[in-house]
Amino acid sequence: MASVWWPCLILALLSGLAASGFPRSPFQLLGKRSLPEGVADGIEVYSTKINSKVTSRFAHNVVTTRAVNRADTAKEASFDVELPKTAFITNFTLTIDGVTYPGNVKEKEVAKKQYEKAVSQGKTAGLVKASGRKLEKFTVSVNVAAGSKVTFELTYEELLKRHKGKYEMYLKVQPKQLVKHFKIDVDIFEPQGISMLDAEASFITNDLLGSALTKSFSGKKGHVSFKPSLDQQRSCPTCTDSLLNGDFTITYDVNRESPGNVQIVNGYFVHFFAPQGLPVVPKNVAFVIDISGSMAGRKLEQTKEALLRILEDMKEEDYLNFILFSGDVSTWKERLVQATPENLQEARMFVKSMEDKGMTNINDGLLRGISMLNKAREEHRVPERSTSIVIMLTDGDANVGESRPEKIQENVRNAIGGKFPLYNLGFGNNLNYNFLENMALENHGFARRIYEDSDADLQLQGFYEEVANPLLTGVEMEYPENAILGLTQNTYQHFYDGSEIVVAGRLVGEDVNSFKADVKGHGATNDLTFTEEVDMKEMEKALQERDYIFGNYIERLWAYLTIEQLLEKRKNAHGEEKENLTAQALDLSLKYHFVTPLTSMVVTKPEDNEDERAIADKPGEGGDSHTGEPRHVLPDQLPASSKPLLPRGWGPPLHHPSSGERRCPLLQHQ
Numbered sequence: 001m002a003s004v005w006w007p008c009l010i011l012a013l014l015s016g017l018a019a020s021g022f023p024r025s026p027f028q029l030l031g032k033r034s035l036p037e038g039v040a041d042g043i044e045v046y047s048t049k050i051n052s053k054v055t056s057r058f059a060h061n062v063v064t065t066r067a068v069n070r071a072d073t074a075k076e077a078s079f080d081v082e083l084p085k086t087a088f089i090t091n092f093t094l095t096i097d098g099v100t101y102p103g104n105v106k107e108k109e110v111a112k113k114q115y116e117k118a119v120s121q122g123k124t125a126g127l128v129k130a131s132g133r134k135l136e137k138f139t140v141s142v143n144v145a146a147g148s149k150v151t152f153e154l155t156y157e158e159l160l161k162r163h164k165g166k167y168e169m170y171l172k173v174q175p176k177q178l179v180k181h182f183k184i185d186v187d188i189f190e191p192q193g194i195s196m197l198d199a200e201a202s203f204i205t206n207d208l209l210g211s212a213l214t215k216s217f218s219g220k221k222g223h224v225s226f227k228p229s230l231d232q233q234r235s236c237p238t239c240t241d242s243l244l245n246g247d248f249t250i251t252y253d254v255n256r257e258s259p260g261n262v263q264i265v266n267g268y269f270v271h272f273f274a275p276q277g278l279p280v281v282p283k284n285v286a287f288v289i290d291i292s293g294s295m296a297g298r299k300l301e302q303t304k305e306a307l308l309r310i311l312e313d314m315k316e317e318d319y320l321n322f323i324l325f326s327g328d329v330s331t332w333k334e335r336l337v338q339a340t341p342e343n344l345q346e347a348r349m350f351v352k353s354m355e356d357k358g359m360t361n362i363n364d365g366l367l368r369g370i371s372m373l374n375k376a377r378e379e380h381r382v383p384e385r386s387t388s389i390v391i392m393l394t395d396g397d398a399n400v401g402e403s404r405p406e407k408i409q410e411n412v413r414n415a416i417g418g419k420f421p422l423y424n425l426g427f428g429n430n431l432n433y434n435f436l437e438n439m440a441l442e443n444h445g446f447a448r449r450i451y452e453d454s455d456a457d458l459q460l461q462g463f464y465e466e467v468a469n470p471l472l473t474g475v476e477m478e479y480p481e482n483a484i485l486g487l488t489q490n491t492y493q494h495f496y497d498g499s500e501i502v503v504a505g506r507l508v509g510e511d512v513n514s515f516k517a518d519v520k521g522h523g524a525t526n527d528l529t530f531t532e533e534v535d536m537k538e539m540e541k542a543l544q545e546r547d548y549i550f551g552n553y554i555e556r557l558w559a560y561l562t563i564e565q566l567l568e569k570r571k572n573a574h575g576e577e578k579e580n581l582t583a584q585a586l587d588l589s590l591k592y593h594f595v596t597p598l599t600s601m602v603v604t605k606p607e608d609n610e611d612e613r614a615i616a617d618k619p620g621e622g623g624d625s626h627t628g629e630p631r632h633v634l635p636d637q638l639p640a641s642s643k644p645l646l647p648r649g650w651g652p653p654l655h656h657p658s659s660g661e662r663r664c665p666l667l668q669h670q
């Protein structure tokens with residue numbers, strides 16, 4: 001196969017010459033070298049750095065990998081980064097022998113045309129695809145001439161969300177070979193002050209922990225660094241393979257002396273709201289559970305396990321019922337009952353006796369649960385100051401009774417009437433996740449996928465814990481009228497313990513001397529108002545660490561949040577409204593350089609716009625997020641959206657079966 005690449009190799013090398021200006025003989029190609037350690041198939045990755053700066057929960061991450069081709073012939077160097085699904089890629093550059101090829105964000109359609117053209121010319125591109133539960137994988141490979149160096153640099157940004165009392169930042173570490181200079185460096189700056197900080201790695205031993213990992217925090221600053229030496233990376237003292245393979249997780253939280261915190265920088269504000277120590281609002285829960293035939297076996301067992309543990313957590317003020325659906329609907333009790341010890345005992349017996357049968361009637365199951373909650377409220381059988389929620393779990397699509405997704409959505413929307421949230425849990429991959437997500441979103445809830453795995457019961461329980469403790473309902477955040485533009489979502493049906501509400505916007509006037517925010521909500525015992533008055537002088541003092549902060553973080557945080565919310569809203573919009581939401585989200589994605597489901601990253605060869613290639617796209621959890629078409633994602637199948645963008649490596653293809661013509665590497669000067 002190597003012979004195929006001879007003409008190309010020489011061209012690539014010549015391009016290196018032109019770029020670096022160092023005259024090198026093409027005959028160097030033939031020189032023999034003994035390969036040092038940490039060289040896989042001729043490519044030595046000699047440096048990998050992950051640099052993160054987190055400012056007020058907004059994380060800016062740069063992953064840089066440097067490699068050199070130690071082989072005598074051109075080799076493919078690949079660069080893989082797994083990043084959180086909730087992150088947006090904002091930059092990618094490739095530097096070959098000192099020449100940098102920068103990334104640009106373009107509208108997806110435009111990028112796609114360029115991409116298709118490139119593919120039709122035998123050129124291929126990088127891609128991003130879903131990888132596991134929380135991550136997406138960015139992959140690109142490039143053909144590197146013998147002796148040449150390549151640097152990959154990927155930047156992505158993410159707003160860290162608070163779950164169960166902590167912000168979590170998740171880095172996947174997988175260098176696949178020993179790397180001479182390997183380093184993770186994380187700087188955190190939180191104006192409220194850091195209250196706890198931890199870092200752990202799934203692959204690390206205590207020995208390694210001691211010297212390679214450092215973590216510290218004091219006042220507003222936190223730092224984590226992980227710098228294993230070559231010897232510390234070895235999976236055993238004489239091994240040449242790397243032990244670094246797994247998850248590197250940083251968790252932290254901030255001080256919460258007041259219920260909220262407002263920050264204003266460069267004309268943008270952000271308001272973080274997470275009051276502490278409020279009593280829990282009692283809840284009325286309808287568990288609507290799929291017991292169709294496909295749930296048989298482990299899935300049903302795990303569901304039972306999870307429900308039994310959830311029952312342990314129920315408080316005596318709570319009300320509940322189980323609504324089981326298959327071809328038809330059956331319920332544990334006629335109506336909601338209080339979680340008294342006797343009722344809970346009976347509930348446990350009921351859960352243990354659940355058996356699978358028949359088809360999937362989602363519509364009737366949900367409507368029964370919703371009407372039970374409505375009735376209990378109308379008949380004053382649940383506490384006045386309580387809140388209702390529907391939790392629906394299914395592992396398949398509706399196939400009996402009303403089974404048209406739009407119609408089920410309409411029925412459910414009408415039955416709930418905006419009064420309480422619906423949470424949809426999709427168990428496994430054999431279902432229409434977009435439908436579940438759209439339905440949950442339009443009823444103020446959200447959807448989660450439960451992965452078919454040995455820990456599915458823990459995933460279910462983990463979801464429940466997030467919504468188990470509502471502290472406020474009907475939360476409304478109010479800001480000075482006429483002073484704010486582009487306000488992000490400012491009403492929330494619930495504030496759950498351990499979470500945080502984040503609202504951002506743009507200030508109209510340049511000179512702001514004072515800023516006041518009011519938050520209203522219904523608590524367990526009374527209605528509450530929290531007022532946040534910002535003393536601009538104090539705040540400026542708090543944000544003085546300019547060197548620690550990357551400048552316009554609030555503006556970018558605002559853009560991130562706005563795009564995220566526009567994309568969510570767009571899922572249930574139609575016609576003109578949908579076009580409008582799409583246009584707004586696209587404008588912001590382009591302006592702020594975010595790779596969202598509407599844009600792609602294109603890497604441009606300098607002085608030659610013809611040779612652009614799409615390199616990064618964003619897949620959705622549930623299918624083609626670009627068209628919004630619901631797609632079925634079957635087990636072991638990639639989301640449909642990533643399929644058209646699946647070609648391998650970015651260098652020349654190794655085979656070119658259709659034409660006898662030989663294509664050369666892309667990244668060369670003429």
Ligand SMILES: *[C@@H]1O[C@H](CO)[C@@H](O)[C@H](O)[C@H]1NC(C)=O
Pocket residue numbers: 091092093102103153593
């Ligand atoms: C992308 O990264 C390159 C290399 O670090 C940098 O020069 C360029 O300014 C960045 N582009 C944007 C839009 O941030």
Ligand SMILES: *[C@@H]1O[C@H](CO)[C@@H](O)[C@H](O)[C@H]1NC(C)=O
Pocket residue numbers: 579580581583584
């Ligand atoms: C979307 O609609 C709003 C109000 O209906 C309008 O002000 C705005 O200009 C529209 N945006 C776009 C991008 O069409």
